[in-house]
Amino acid sequence: MADPRTNIRPKAVDWRLWRQVFASRSLAIGLVLTLIFAGAALISLVWAPYDITQMNIANKIKPPSGAHWLGTDHFGRDILSMIMVGARTSIAVAIVAVGIGMAAGVPLGLWAAARKGSLLDEVIMRANDLVFAFPSLLIAIMITATFGPSAINAIIAIGIFNIPVFARITRSGALTLWQRDFILAARVAGKGSARISVEHILPNVTNLLIVQGTIQFSLGILAEAGLSYVGLGAQPPTPSWGRMLADSQTMISFAPHMALFPGMAILLTVLGLNLMGDGLRDLFDPKLRRGRT
Amino acid sequence: MNLLRIAGLNLDIHGTPILRDVSLSVDPGQIVGVIGESGSGKSMTAFAVMQLLPNGSAATGRVTLSGHEMLELPERALCKLRGNEVGMVFQEPMTALNPIRSIGQQVAETILIHEDVPKSEAMARAREALNRVELPEDRFPLTRYPHELSGGQRQRVVIAMAIALRPKLLIADEPTTALDVTTQAQILALLTRLVREDGMGMLMITHDLAVVSGMADEIVIMQNGRVVESGPAATLFETMQHPYSKALLAASGHVPDRVDRDGGAPLLEVRGVVRDYRLPRKTLFGAPVVIHAVKGVSFTLERGESLGLVGESGCGKSTLTRAILGLEEVQEGSIRLDGEPVFTGHTANRAVRRRMQVVFQDPYGSFNPRHRVSRLVTEPFHLLDTPPTGAEREAAIDEALISVGLTPADKEKYIHEFSGGQRQRIAIARALIIKPDLIILDEAVSALDVQVRAQILDLLADLSARFGLTYLFISHDLSVVRSITDRVLVMKSGEIVEEGPTERVFDAPRHAYTQELIAAAPKLPEGVA
Amino acid sequence: APKTDITVGQQLEPPHLDPTSAAAGAIDAVVYSNIFEGLTRFASDGSVIPGLATSWDISGDGLEYTFHLAEGVKFHDGTDFDAEDVKFSLDRARAEDSANAQKGLFSSIASVDVVDPMTVKVTLSAPNGMFLFNMAWGDAVIVAPESIETIKTDPIGTGAFKFSNWVQGDRIEIEKNPDYWGTPAKLDKVTFKYISDPTAAFAAMMAEDVDVFGPFPAPENLPQFDVDPRFKVLVGSTEGETILAINNREAPFDNVKVREAVAHAINRQEIIDGAMFGYGTPIGTHFAPHNPDYVDLTSLSNYDPELSKKLLAEAGVPEGFQFKMTLPPPSYARRGGEIIAAQLRAVGLDPQIENVEWAQWLESTFKGHDFGMTIVSHTEPMDIGIYANPDYYFGYDNPDFQKLMSDLNLETDAAVRSDMLKQAQEMIAKDFVNGFLFQLALTTVANAKVEGLWLNAPTQAADMTSVYWTE
Amino acid sequence: MLRYTLKRLVSLAISLAIASVVIFLAIEILPGDPAANMLGVNAQEDTLAALRDQLGLNGTPWERYSSWIGGMLTGDFGTSYTYRTPVAEMLGERLWISLPLALYALTMSTLIAFPAGIWAASKRGSVADVTVMGVTQIGVAIPNFWFAMLMVLVFAINLRWFSAGGFAGWDAGFFAAMKSLTLPAIALALPQASILARVMRSSLLDTLSEDFVRTARAKGLTRRQALWRHALRNALIPVLTIIGMQFSFLIAGAIIIENVFFLPGLGRMIFQAISSRDLIVVESAVMLLVFGVIVVNFAVEIAYALVDPRLRAR
């Protein structure tokens, strides 16, 4: 067991960790759901039940059947295949958006923490507040209105709003670490703040980042679905869950399967990621596991 | 009849045995001291009495409090007893109070919970309770909030809450561990007075033998969840049988063997050092607040010497340490090591810095938990222009680990695999690895159990003898300073108020503050160690 | 008793209510014939009938039109309508600083003269066979000079309804004009409710929050209304030729063989079925099938992917090529575009779909000519003339066609005009200027008890003047 | 407290100034000509130029920025390009729908989340806790526009309890108006309530494990009393932050829901204004929203200080 006072686990591969993973119900369910969708996305790279670029208008809007497990859409395409390929879009957009948020936010957070209280810190944090103050969906709409709708622009729009999230969490995590004696020890060893940030702070905030990353990832998937739903995400023929919902919207009254399955896909993926995030948080933070009176 | 009687108490938490067959009793007006190392089950025993055990606890045996079987009472009845029949004071005064409610409200709550009285009356009685714990009305109105009080003052508020209804039993779980010696002495005196005045029984938990020896009537020694020894305080030290008790006693008064040295050449010269902190403006247009942490400190440390620096919390000890280590620039004065300034211009002097190392107080916080020991101890190599590599590096690690009593195999481990004492050894190994001239020990043994502390003190004495090290030993624990230093500096509010050979300062303190400090320090009875 | 008020659902809210200074069809949808009237007007079948001018005389050379105005007409603000108002309206529309979106309608007018309060003489600079037709447009309605300042928010016309209230973003209300000069409206109040989202439109209709929705934006829902006895579905025709516009300036689309290949790669019926759920008439040229002069040329561009591939090879692009396909918001474009893209991919072409808002479409596609293909429905009536404009967005530049059109403008003989129009249809079809897809259907969903609605849309209008509830 | 407030006010003003510049620049680079959009495909070049001049679209960016800001400061938000009515009036009208909707949803989510969160925290690990946590997980994960679609299908089309959308208008009576806001408010409140309940629970669990709660228990307070008198108010700080963030989200982020229910709210107005390039409306409305967010955050910070005496001192 990690010492509860350090609150941080070593990176050594510890098979007890895996036992904890499966002891925690939410983590296990989350992991399974996430793996199902990640797996579907991966499989779709090489194989899908049907070719989704082929339209078959004669076979449109068929309810689930043996041939099409989840039915067909308004162009006669196989919905299962669409969901599988759509998973790819969702996951890709969310990953890159989280990547942008981390790539920019983590260094900013580390930097702000290393110069706590300075003008730089103030500027970074105020800028972050400002990004938070902007209604994110509107900005995403403006970005796509400016540069045209596309998966790339959706990624950028989502990514920008991830930056302050990661900057903030990194900064607050780093600030507590900067109080710790081992940082002082590193300074006694003559290390500069940049080096300390990379060598000592960063590895110790990774847990925080993983947890937050999972959550932002799921938010990214929701955001992508929302943007695609209003037509600002990935453009056809690239399938996306949000657009599948938008396309099916007018048909929900007579072909509910068209709306049900993509909606379930979003719901279950996001649910899986959130459960995983929660489970990881519990796993990483022993404080939450210790119950007191 | 006993006020409190614990008989054959067993406690498991989530199936892990915590307490085994614990028995003790407290009579009205009696103070029972419970001592034992960290994790021995002292606090759990107290919580078992209060029936405030963690989730997943299963207790068996008997706990009888003025006739009530605590283990059998329903929760409602327990609530009636808590605060009324039995009060409790906790270790950490900084967090024991609700930060958003005034102290008056919090003390009055004890009364309001148990008695159906109007709020105004409860407030009046809260006032009275605060007066009794020496928080007079003029300086401490009921409307104060906890953050406006010092640690010692907060602890008094907690005590006021516990005694507001004049309970029959008071449980104090390490009530002074987090406090300064002088404050500690005041709080202990206060508790003793209250117990005597009200004829309360008190269960006093501490890890410091000296604390209980001065005030307890009865002493209970615990180890690994068991009571290993108990008896009247007056005679226990002579009659004790159990090897653990003996070892504990021996360690408490332990003085490491030290080789006497003749005065050497000056190594560290500190001249008129001033360090101010400028706090961010509190108000929009007001002048910035300046804290004078160190106000013109001068002293000389000779090669091979062990110099002690004592003083209460916040007097500037750590600030001075950081200045010496070249981590922060000072506003005035100079710090030189062997004639070389620590700072040239505004940059710290690497050549000087590599000759000094430090060991910190917290054995848990001074290591990056993600690095292996080998990487941890070699961190100071960063100061060298050509750090050793390969086999040479491995040899240096092995040597450092061996010299602090660890084995070379330990270098592959992570820090969480070590106990507190072992960690402190690793911290010393880290300090030794670049063979510095000066090692600063900032409260290096304060967080350790007495037995471990004795070992580390022995190690330090041994290393100093072997490598001719020079120590600057910072501590608030006077007995430790006394046992390991040649000379001592007494610091108060950023100034050195007294300086002299250790023996002389302790035996014949000249400055009033030093006298106060020494008088406040709890002592074991004469001749037991 | 039958209800006397009605709620009409529409997708697009007008930006303001002046039909003479904006292109938005949504304005006409509210005001045309309800609030504002012109000298002539369209009937539901597209024919031009008298409006404020009860009759007219045309001089022999076709240059002078003398309009006899209706008697006793009053504007909604109580002022009298007379020849001065006509002169004012026409002069305002054709003035230098006019903001009229269809200024071209008035370009042949040389002068407007008031003969007497009830007679106006319009002199043309050249004969114009379309003049009476042009005067029926919503952009040519007669407005009162006194009300011009506030016309955008408080339109004052001569129609059977008066404007009463506008809750922006939600609804516009008009009420019966008791002093109407002609046959009075049967309804007391009409509320136009703006519901842009097709699902919401369906839900609102189903929940009977609106009584009429036209044009109904989601053809896929029509069968449900059809089988529901509460509702009826009116399927008529619009003037909207839906085309796959091709940027004729841009290589390789400047090659007629490539355009021909595109034409043969398209399966019209699949598009109509897939995008419009069967509603729409295939067209083979840019002309409305309900027009008596229409020629069915669909066989010229029949679906033949093999031929298409062959043509591409002949044109020197056997491997196909990549190009941009911009799609504006309506579902005929978005859905149709997806289907067409799939069909084009089958013959080796590689369209890159870009969904755009109208504003962007106007800027980059229509004005900037930055596109390879786009899909749009041209809803102006009789608009084959756009092919004579080489600067028009699809960039068709054929001097023969341009000459044919200018001759047509001068021609007033009906039989000759008919021949010329047929010739024009064939010319653009054989040049495969654009992919001609289908005539947009006008699908109106209405409460089964509502009568008197327009079946077709000769212009974008929701003429409520003869609508009524049966019991 | 006054100085604390003043200091916050200054940073609020700076944030607003920067925000206005950012918004203006963003709008500047938005492609699309409002005049062309209004006049459509057959417009002639001279007509367009005349209209652009009328709309004040000519002039240097600095001139336009200063006239915009100058106007905003004096309460003149400009005139909409497309509607030709004062923007302030339009905003006011839309706010009368967006604001009540946001408040309605927020009230609903708070009324659900507080009891659920407190209940789950006080019964940590029990079936109740697991249920609440499970339901809220789903609530967080469900795309709210999808949920809205399902609700329309069930409650408006099938059951016909509610109208499918639209806004009855306040003159139709308070209850009619609130009824038409009910489904949208539920759709908005569901994820918000889930998040809030989770934050409430975890924050409460955190404070419940604080030393002072143990102190309170030692005084003889029951578990419930300790929770209500000591833990709850301390746990409120993160909850307040979330409520503040949610409120701003609810005003601005309701675009999609406003679309599903065709509510003429602020979000949809901005959305439409962006697509018709009614830039002045976009500018002023986004500025108003940012202002709202910043002011709400300000209010939240002041609320912190009221809850927590430690902040007051600072």
Ligand SMILES: Nc1ncnc2c1ncn2[C@@H]1O[C@H](COP(=O)(O)OP(=O)(O)OP(=O)(O)O)[C@@H](O)[C@H]1O
């Ligand atoms: N909430 C808990 N859950 C499980 N085990 C616990 C819990 N709290 C304490 N323990 C274990 O119970 C044992 C006794 O702990 P206790 O707090 O009584 O020790 P202590 O003698 O008071 O030590 P210290 O001097 O450090 O306060 C320890 O081994 C500790 O790890």
Ligand SMILES: Nc1ncnc2c1ncn2[C@@H]1O[C@H](COP(=O)(O)OP(=O)(O)OP(=O)(O)O)[C@@H](O)[C@H]1O
């Ligand atoms: N970074 C800082 N900024 C502002 N004030 C500081 C800073 N560091 C220390 N101080 C102040 O300087 C004074 C001396 O602090 P220092 O840490 O040196 O005390 P200390 O003697 O080491 O106390 P302790 O025994 O608690 O460690 C204190 O009043 C402290 O509040």
Ligand SMILES: [Mg+2]
């Ligand atoms: Mg303890």
Ligand SMILES: [Mg+2]
């Ligand atoms: Mg210190």
